[in-house]
Amino acid sequence: MTADSTSDTAAVVAASGNAGAAASAAVSASASASAADGTTRGLPGAFMLGSHRVTTPVMLSPMAGVTNWPFRVLCESYGPDGLYVAEMITARALTAHNPKALRLCRFAPSETFRSLQLYGVDPHILEQAAGIVVDNHMADHVDLNFGCPVPKVTRRGGGSALPWKTDLFREIIRKVVHVCAPAGIPVTAKIRVGIDDTHTTFLDAGRIAQDEGCAMVTLHARTTAEYYGGHSDWDRIAQLTQALDIPVFGNGDIWTAEDAIAMAQQTGCAGVAIGRGCQGRPWLFADIRNAFAGSPQRVNPTLGQVGAIIERHAALLVEFYDGDERMAVHDLRKHCAWYLKGFPVGGDVRRQFMECESLDDVHRVVDSLDPDVPFPMQIADKPRGRVRYAKKVRLPYDWLESRTLSDEQRRDLFESDPLDDVY
Incomplete structure (x- = not known):
């Protein structure tokens, strides 16, 4: 910045x-x-x-x-x-x-x-x-x-x-x-x-x-x-x-x-x-x-302001999951790791967020934060989320042999969706 x-x-x-x-x-x-x-x-x-x-x-x-x-x-x-x-x-x-x-x-x-x-x-x-x-x-x-x-x-x-x-x-x-x-x-x-x-x-x-x-x-x-x-x-x-x-x-x-x-x-x-x-x-x-x-x-934002955003995010997730607080705060966990990136909160606070099961749990952890801790400017321009490096690309058999689909590839490809299992 x-x-x-x-x-x-x-x-x-x-x-x-x-x-x-x-x-x-x-x-x-x-x-x-x-x-x-x-x-x-x-x-x-x-x-x-x-x-x-x-x-x-x-x-x-x-x-x-x-x-x-x-x-x-x-x-x-x-x-x-x-x-x-x-x-x-x-x-x-x-x-x-x-x-x-x-x-x-x-x-x-x-x-x-x-x-x-x-x-x-x-x-x-x-x-x-x-x-x-x-x-x-x-x-x-x-x-x-x-x-x-x-x-x-x-x-x-x-x-x-x-x-x-x-x-x-x-x-x-x-x-x-x-x-x-x-x-x-x-x-x-x-x-x-x-x-x-x-x-x-x-x-x-x-x-x-x-x-x-x-x-x-x-x-x-x-x-x-x-x-x-x-x-x-x-x-x-x-x-x-x-x-x-x-x-x-x-x-x-x-x-x-x-x-x-x-x-x-x-x-x-x-x-x-x-x-x-x-x-x-x-x-x-x-x-x-x-x-x-x-x-x-x-x-x-200060740590206190980030804590307020975490609580707001948690409340919105409860709405998204039709009132199921447990599902909401489980979804929130990965976001908490991102929200806290660079802040000197220690492993114990991060662990407490990972163990939350309700909005009250989230509130208790947020309430324990020092609200005056400034935003960690030293990490502002650093990568966030997944940082995974080059890997072998997985492709269907003979995929690169032609820019068009063969009849066999077309049959195999349309049998099932590769992401069906995520639902």
Whole structure:
């Protein structure tokens, strides 16, 4: 963070309560002019996603197990004019009306523009899932996942492995756009650079997505083989931006507002997508909103203020789990580890959070914290969440032999969804 950054205490306190609008107003009076100010400084401004205007070009990337509506509401309270996408839903689970999948499709009343991400490998199943979304008015925007690098996904040809098969990639996008477009629902795609440095796919995938009617493409500037390790290659974002006419959002290694500005200036991208950088830091969206507005103001909460956010997050999760406090606080555990990153609280406090079983337990641990401990600025620009390095990519047999599916691969691929077991 910059040396002249200042803590916006009012925003932190407001966001830990119920008033998201109050939080956004307190962040920065100048931020409402972010689109115009950003454009004059060579930064991206507002853009249209279908009929929806996104004033600050920042997006919360969908993250499995993280971006359910409680976390989205917290993030949106700091940057209400961005784009916030729900975590990945498998198309097969949605068509089966799986209860867990349907829970993940829920949105808070405050989410007036609803963004949902679908994942799958079978074009017909994805077409059916998109039809369910449209027929039941479940979302206003559908994102397609072609960026997941997890081995159990790629070994079945899904996620970031799928764009290698250009015929399958094109068929999926064409079918989903065909279903969504008449309803006025924009379709976007999340992709990676490719499988590895020898087998890149991002330029072909971007052009196909554009040709088949996608409204936007988000590029995570790593290959599947790189997973979440090393440094993302922002030059790839610049290449894709120059190659396409539709907006390109950049993703990868945005830990601070200054990183967001740097990516936008270096690549010319239309906006930035935030993933691991906001884990335990929903206020990062306020920082980025301010930065795009030309304001140096930053949110650097004290430990007490972070504790208030933890309690607010816990309460929202109880709502998400229909009053089940135990499930809510179990879900909260991973977030507590992220919230406390860098704070000198010791292993005992961290263990106590991991042992919480109720809201009262969470309150007792939060109440034991020293509220005046300042935010640990020394870790502000450090990686968060998973930092896993290069690994062997698991792919279907002979996957790289051709850019099109063989009949045998098509039969094998569509037998079952590789993520069925998570539901």
